[in-house]
Amino acid sequence: MAKTVAIVGAGPSGLVAAKTLLHDAPPEQHFRVTIFEARNRVGGLWPASKEDDDNGGGMVHPMMVANQSRHTVQFSDFAWDPRSPQFPRAWQVGRYLHRYLDRYCGDAELRLGARVESARLSDPAAAVDGEHGAAAAWDLVVRLADGKVEERRFDHLLVASGFFGRPFVPSFPSTDPTLPVVHSSQYRSLEGLLGKDGGRGGKILVVGGQMSGVEIAGTIASHLSSATHSPGPSPIRNPEKYAIHHVVPRPAWVFPLYTSPKPESVAPPFVPFDLASYNLSNRPSPLLNTQGHISVEAAQIAHGNYGRVLGTDQAEFSPHLTLRHREFDPPLIAVSDTYMEFVRDGLIEVSLGKLESINGRTATVAPPAKAVDNIAAVVYATGFDSSSSLSFLPESVRRTLRIIPEDRDNTVALAFHGTHHPSIPNLGFVGFYRAPFWGVMEMQARFLTALWSAGGPFSSSLPATMRSALEADRSIERTLALRTDPRASQFPMGDYPFLMQDFASALGIPLRDPFGVTPRLPPSGKPMNILTPPRYHPPTPRNQHQQQEVDEEAEVQSSLRQTHETAMAGLTQARFVARAVFRSLLGTWHLERDLVSRLPSHPSGRFVGTARFLLREGTRDGGHAKAEDDDGSPSPPLEYLYVEEGDFRADNGLTFRATRRYVWRYDEARDKLSVWFTRPDDGRRVDYLFHEVDFIVPATEEDEEEKGEGWEAKAGHLCVEDFYDVHYRFRFRAVHLVDWRLQYTVRGPKKDYTIDGVYRRRTS
Template sequence: MADRKTVCIIGAGPSGLAAAKNLLWDRRARSKFRVTIVESQPRIGGLWPSSRSDNGGLVHPLMLANQSRHTVQLSGLAWEDDAPSFPRAWQIGAYLERYFQRYCRGPQEIGDLVVKLSRRVVRAEPIDSGWHVWTQATDTEGGDREVVDAGVFDYLVVASGYFGSPNVPEGLETMSTTTTTTTTTTVNSGSVPVVHSSAYRDLDTLFAGHPPTKDQKGKIVVAGGQFSGVEIAATIASHLSSAEHAPGAAIDTIPAASVHHVIQQPFWVFPLHTSPAPAANAPPFLPFDLPSYNIRKRPQPLADTQGHITAETARFVHGLFETALGTDQAEIHPALAIAKDSTVRDAPPMMAVSDTYLEHVRSGRITLSTGKLDAVTDTQAVVTDVSRSENVDNVAAVVLATGFSAATSLAFFPESVKQALHFDATDARQIVALAFNGTYHPAVANLAFVGFYRSPYWGVMEMQARLATALFVSDAASPPPSKDVASWVPATPQWPQLASALADDRSIERTLSLRADPERTSQFPMGDYLFLMHTFGEALGIPRRAADPADAALQTRDVALDVVTPAHYFDGDGDQGDENTGGGPTVDSLDTVKAIEHTAATVKAGLHDTRFVARAVFRSLQGTWKLDRTLTSRLPSHPSGRFVGTAEFRLRQRTKDGMSESEKLGEEDEDEFEYLYVEDGIFTALNGPSFQATRRYVWRYNARDDRMSVWFARTDDSSRADYLFHALEFSPSLMRKGWKATAGHLCIDDFYDVHYEFGVSGVNVTNWTLEYGVRGPKKDYTIFGTYRR
């Protein structure tokens, strides 16, 4: 015990837990370290909340991950079989709790672990023997705020993440509202609430203390056009839509009815499911990160596609995005258009992820301005662009999706350390310049970084944790370096390939070069997941578990997939979560195999069955369609005629009206959405009168069964579902590029034979038809409707 080296890990999120797991369980590190984790939250998980009601952090517990469970995982722990494809934030927190219980609460003979919750590192100073660390309590409810000497550690791991503190635009006076676990930024603008996007939870809390007036409904201004801006604008718009269209709608209690989104430039918006073969006649669908991480489509040897982006490369990638989406977004809104002849295509592409954002924009629920939010005065916001200024009137609230400052995440370092790390608080994308893909700096001994870069991948976090372990193990086995040695790069004999990889690395020079040319820097400078995983794997001697190229289940005539996930880089030497029993596989290796098999099964189901097609079609129906329908009756008692009007799919939070008790219990995610379908128009009878006609249904999607269904609306309350009309069964269309679906419904003596045809371009349904024949003792007619945007 006395010979064990000590390590302080700052942060108990996925990065910190991966670092602790590797230091405790890697065979080459076992029994060599005593680990202390310092976490500012009162629970492990870092940013990720522990439950649906955990609102104390910077992440909304109901927020959907923008990567699937296949990517949001660590190699030693598979997700539960029934976990959703895209887990919510609180489910990720629960996953991390399971990871912690398995790897950080295991047999004590592997090494010591101490976890200090509700404490923040406020000082970390390098000394000859390592790092001297001081901490302070984050609990303000009567807790002791005294700075405490936490002791001296041989090594320090920064795993506190990039989300240091909310950014607030200059010129807006701020106030800090401190909770027990975090600081939420609000802005004193006068008569309207102004909050950072990390503080938004729902409309009720946003407008608490701001009751609606008799005046016209106002706008919620969202400032910021990258990932968080798109996500929060779409979330608020969905909340507004639900407030308006849910049973017992409460929109009258909300002072706003729309979102005004202030963006700086157009960006591509990807849904959560895309097609790996968008040109296919019946394009298959998968979680959008799986086609992105298909290594078979990449030229070999792998080269880094991120960082410095030439105009030629930018145009090429813009073209790939347009092909994948099937649109340049011009039909959605001019401010989002990225036309082929636009100079926007010379710049590095910007992207965001949302299932609902574009259709909220198309419908007008979200309006757009290009520029920057300059000021908020009473109920008016000022947006300025290069050559003009725009006043946005009737503002009801402002949400600042202006990102976070990573500078506060390193505030505990003295200036000498910051200078050595090339610290630059003005560079939001690369605040420090570190060696070997953001893991360490040779000028600062006994220090490693895990997950400390913009939008880190979980697989890369795990690789950085493995590299940090290799460096610490090697350093601990080496004689103390001379004080004259300026570079801390210990010899790594137990990792034979690592020494040459570290010697050849040029990550620091790359970062400094990108700082000198920010206009040509990619949105995520360390965004090439496949390249990063491959580079770490080669350096650490961890081969990738490649898919069998002869496996017909992973390919079609249009595409072949070999998807890379963290589980595909399982370290046979380093990842040993439990002792072997009788020479059998370890628990973590079994979990790794399980995770790989689940990813393969998901790919196979998407390529060869109809998995995710219903999900993709359902998402794409949101909004208003032009409807032209003919009714052809073969009985004189029912007139033939034509209906012309609109069909609107009104987004709202899922209800359970009409469901049986077993169906209610089987609902996978009660926070999902459904549509209230409303059609209005004029029916003109053949050789007869014309009259106004309307009808309503409720459309639902169940992720557990991958099923889309249509429900009759109640006659006494047309906003509520009554009972099931039909569920759609999908198959490839033989008539057009897209998908068809069939269904049937027996209503006493009348049978409804239902046929759909969905025309698909990229990820979107662009037009569709619905035909059903009705036959019974007193009915014999056919209805055929065409739907277009």
């Protein structure tokens, strides 16, 4: 007889749990699955529309870019469309989940708009029953969208309601009731944040220094930059009068989306940063857990590795973000393509400390006490209280799980990497921890399916590998100890490769070989060995029709192929270099340019000044080819307004003020950097194409390293009868541009000159 399972939550955790229970249980065991979802859609955090289909109530902005690539944000048996961006936006992740639901969860009973209000054991005394476990069933009370209430009974209860239950907002009331205050998850736009205050100017105070704090500060700064420098009317009045003030307790290492496995090279190749991070070739096998308690030695090693990947201790951006002299602290990491350059350029100011109070429109940050005045709005990036995601459980169960309000990290005492508690064997968890990598969610679902199929954690039917894993497991003790450990890591369950290895060992799933072989890379001198979920797909799916087995294997092979092709494109074909250059151009550069004219009618001379790359949303002027999202809708490329200002001193002694403007664009779909002329009557609008930039793969690695000149690129442009022969050199230190050079020769009936300009970061 089939066992019934209630799954609470239809996000990625709930969907992968449903699929696994339905399709991957052994032939002798069947599960009937019902999914309860309080929202009227599936996807959990991930919306499936570019519009905010939660009317501002969702946890994720639909246009937010995922901070892991599609090679990590995926399930093993469902490949992304190869046309999808490497780092999909939130709404694209939502679409992926809808397709996954249609493919694998058709046999589940899906109840949308159905909130589980309470779940109680039919025999409360069985809640904590030692080695015998709970034999009682689960009785659920479910409230439907129309207000009606249903009661249902199930053999098993699986919690997939998510760690991000309710935004946590500290109690710092201001005496100014008009001061806008939101949680970072609720921010959508400048006009939505500032409301009637728009136009007054001031500081947007962002509170919180970990992942969400860095991300939201960079996002709001991008919106301010775009509002200030885009053509046409601004969404708010006087956007140039606003800035970000970011309050962080201590600095984090901030990674861009693309990093290099060869950071010492001045012409480094680039790949999505998680491909390099999850390169098993750089870790000894078997893997040991690097997260949880972080010793001083482990912290020093981690800081050294992060500094090597980024090529900096971050002091060049702000003294408050430097990691110098902090190598003994457990490290923090964050991800943003824009944050660090906005800090360097001054749009984001950083204060170290904690928010102590808000009085009117003045905040106090300490220690030491510092007043931050003229606050226009407050955005709290202070995490979530996950207790609301578990409020439906009975008090006796919550006591068993050791849930306490004062635990700000919302840890739950669960066995074997967050899957279950042995005292309540028919209660399971998937994805209930911070940083729930999709591969781990899938492994948790497999582990619970195997555990329940065998009859529970104390069953004699357990496979030997699972029995050994459970006997050796110390997850509960470890979780409780970390609550008071001052050296606890940022993400106690953050070692993704280790978790995947430990689950695979318990489940007897071998690691598949990579799809192909990449070039050998430092520091190991071995090819990349990239961990992705498809590499842990079971070789022989069980309890499936033969055609579905074939289809799943085709999905696995497609995903493995995509990851290998992405790595090879980055390592051997200069793919993503244009993206890395574009990202690192943001901000202000010191420019020195020599002009040598071979015609007496045009004087030679030298220009000295600044070049500013001002980030803004993509525009559609100029008749350029439009990229398309994977749903076919047009998506304009990213772009900068380039503004150059300075003094030109001619060889004949004449000096005058000079300025010029262009628009630089990056087209992600084509991985192409391009430069456009602006209109004479409107210096913010694109007129027509100047040139597209083609990066040149070095003939040999040795030649490029000997030159020490970085990435070479070229372009050409025929302007009426004049031909512009353009050459670039971009020199990196790890992920950041150190300097770059632009040379071009112009020849035509009335022009014959050469320009040679060098761009360096402004030092003051």
